[in-house]
Amino acid sequence: MFGLPASELAMLAALIILGGLITGLLAGLFGVGGGGVIVPVLYEIFRVMDVSEDVRMQLCVGTSLAIIIPTSIRSFRAHLSRGELPTHILRTWAVPVTVGVLIGGVIAAFAPASVFKAAFVVIAICIGAKLIFGRESWRFGDQLPGRAAMSGYGLMIGLYSALMGVGGGSVSSAILMLYGQAIHTAVGIAAGIGVLISVVGAVTFMIAGLSHQALLPPFSIGFVSLIGVVLMAPISAYAAPYGARLAHALPKRRLEVAFGAFLWLVALRFIISLVG
Numbered sequence: 001m002f003g004l005p006a007s008e009l010a011m012l013a014a015l016i017i018l019g020g021l022i023t024g025l026l027a028g029l030f031g032v033g034g035g036g037v038i039v040p041v042l043y044e045i046f047r048v049m050d051v052s053e054d055v056r057m058q059l060c061v062g063t064s065l066a067i068i069i070p071t072s073i074r075s076f077r078a079h080l081s082r083g084e085l086p087t088h089i090l091r092t093w094a095v096p097v098t099v100g101v102l103i104g105g106v107i108a109a110f111a112p113a114s115v116f117k118a119a120f121v122v123i124a125i126c127i128g129a130k131l132i133f134g135r136e137s138w139r140f141g142d143q144l145p146g147r148a149a150m151s152g153y154g155l156m157i158g159l160y161s162a163l164m165g166v167g168g169g170s171v172s173s174a175i176l177m178l179y180g181q182a183i184h185t186a187v188g189i190a191a192g193i194g195v196l197i198s199v200v201g202a203v204t205f206m207i208a209g210l211s212h213q214a215l216l217p218p219f220s221i222g223f224v225s226l227i228g229v230v231l232m233a234p235i236s237a238y239a240a241p242y243g244a245r246l247a248h249a250l251p252k253r254r255l256e257v258a259f260g261a262f263l264w265l266v267a268l269r270f271i272i273s274l275v276g
Helices: 005-030 035-048 053-067 068-078 088-110 113-133 149-164 169-178 183-208 208-214 227-250 252-275
Strands: none
Touching: 005 113, 005 227, 035 113, 035 149, 035 252, 053 068, 053 088, 053 113, 053 149, 053 183, 053 208, 053 227, 068 183, 068 227, 088 149, 088 169, 088 183, 088 227, 113 169, 113 252, 149 169, 149 183, 169 183, 169 208, 183 208
């Protein structure tokens, strides 16, 4: 793959810029941080670039986590500036979420790519089902559970995010809302958790991929493509408002169903690659 670095780097850059535009539009359209969109987009880019199947999915996940760092920080700061964020929930989740992300990094270092594909498929199908069939009236309770249960949820959020390459916002906010937390509180806490997950996850995947460096594309540090981060992050941020503008022109329920269907299509794509 690396016989002609200049031409390959140019192709990689062009594909990532195009992927960034697609990612930004879809992220803005569906109101997500972009991780669930970035991973499948990067997967197709790195497939075209002939990145080894043995490390392709891990590279997508690690790069996705690095790309969403700026968005997570900006979002959390915006919510924190309002002064009403229950930070005790963040403190409760900080350690178990970190542990979950670190476990995901260890899995990345030793497990085959099929583990990440399978995890993405299962999670994408579940979230897609929630978006398509879920109702706001669904509740587990009217107040948050005890520390043990919250720690369990935190561990699950961290592991899920590390395996899927996302900031964990969709799951953490869903958990909080299932226990009666207001949507603004849930989104603010999700943004804070996203900062922790993206930073710890990106660093962990960098370290986890160092032993696979020979299989990775140019300018990668472990399982993080620096070219992907530098090019896709600003491009996707630029394109996101246009997707958001389109989103405001469409009914919320239709958007939820559309994003659920998108996740199911991505899951089908990975299922085909697993059995193919």
